[in-house]
Amino acid sequence: MIKVKNLYKTFKTKDLETHVLKGIDLEVKEGEFLGIMGKSGAGKSTLMYQISLLDHPTKGEIVLNGINTEEMNHEERTKMRLSTLGYVFQDYALIPELSALENVMIPLLMQGHSSDEAISISRKILESIGLAERINNKPSQLSGGEQQRVSIARAMAHNPKILFADEPTANLDSVSGNSVIELFQEIHKKGQTIVMVTHEAEYAKYCDRIVYLEDGKIVRESKP
């Protein structure tokens, strides 16, 4: 599903070069729940941004679903993000002036679903994660845990092939964090491929496999 070969990422400023990723090789199988762990500054989020097509690597190859993403143009990458990938960000990344329902609807509308269809799909998924009573609330009217659940609903609504999550529990208390991870587990059980960056070992245990990054390199892999 995902094949990463010899991936490098270097940030350049006027007089400084920072090598964040230094030759990463990684493979994620369909239906796998992969955890990426490491200390702060190890390059885990940077790795996720490269393989989730939010950024361009300096060197290397990323193959998603058999397609070499470095050969894709800007529009094709946008299209692939919309059709194939789903994102859950650390700070939820919901659009503040949209209700929970509308936040979930946007990618569906962009895909060409009718408004009625988009509403129906969004409502169902929000109901399924226990937010039936909160669909018309704006993000500012929701708790952190609820916002993250809306964010997951948005990421899942268009049925992506791969779900990327960047420290999804970092801003949550343990109760909300647990419920979010349980939600991931539930989704994963239905066959969803998930790539999750986390620094919290207690949540990493739900993954099928964990890769550890240190100084821009994968130093080891383990199964919980």
Next chain:
Amino acid sequence: MKEKKYSNKKWFNTVRVAWFLAKRQIKGSNKSTTFLIVFIMTLTFLNLVVVSGILVGLIEGGNIANKEQYTGDVIITTVAGEPDISRTHEIESTLSKMQGIENISLRYIENGRVEANYKTRRDFSTLPDVVATQIAGIDTKAEDSLSNLSKYVVEGEYLSPNESGKILIGANLLRRYSAGFGDYFASLEGVYPGEEVKVTIDDRTKTFIVKGIVDTKVGEVSMRAFMTEEDFWRLVDRPGINANEIAVDLKPNSTISADRVKSNLVSVGFVNDGKIQTALEAIPDFLNQIKIAFSLLGNVIGLIGIVVASITIFIVIFINAVTRRKYIGIMKGIGISERAIEISYILQSIFYASAGGILGMIVVYALLVPFFLSHPLDFPFSDGILVAPIGETSFRFALLLLVTLVAGYIPARNIVKKNTLDSILGR
């Protein structure tokens, strides 16, 4: 989850998402800020339409008055070098047979002098109180039907048909009305209805009782003295009974145009008998030049307004886009196309410009145009109105929309094209 149904109508979809986003952003924006932006756009629109409209209206008001009070829709005047309009009555007869003609007024005109205060003149070493003017003999009823002359009698009364020995004096011939002109024109002291004046044409003099004073802003009317046709011929010794002016009025909903009346007269063969002009052609060239200059001036002022409006929209959209850069990045990240995000900002700009423009239209057509019609601007040579033809106003509205559309697009594009991840991470 449901099977995806992808629409092939990419553009429709993009605009639909843009509309969805724009609507929610406008709804979610601060109400007083929205009101302020719309208010600025309304003022810009008014600046664009009203300033040039009033400047043009000052001249247009004069043109309308000239037509209503003097020329009618078509006017035939004496050809330069000729004493009168030859075949006047054949022309009159032809006109009266044409469909769509409402009124015809024949005016007989001679240069003459009006002398006042001669009875009280004690010192014969001083000059008499005399003004040189045009003396017009009119059919009182026909002239009133055409030019509403009686409506402009500000003192005394209008002439009755067939009465003799009475005269109407144009207000500009009197010092108390023409003081504003300074010493440019000679004028008579005093002269009130009921007083006697001497009228001299060539070497013939007759006394007349002033029956009324006529005051309009049309110089040709206010600078003349009027008497009945019969009195005119008693005073004037000239061969023939041809007129010097024939003014023609069309029926309000006439299917025949002034141009058509003119071309009919020309085709019948009256082209050399008199100078045939439509009301528009009879407008002095300098007035048209002023009108063009005023219109240009109004457009320049309006353009400055447009520039201000575009900068306003640019700043509003720029600040909005900059403060929402993170969310723009997120939207791009989850696959919303850049085009949809840009169009959502364009739609917001269009909303502000449309709301301002529509409010401006309401103010112009429901408030200002009727107001200036009932309270024209008092200008020395015209009653200034607000000229705002719907076609021109719509064009200016479209121009405002176009400018704000561009002013909205540029900052949106600048922010949207930034690196997606940088926008999300705020770096």
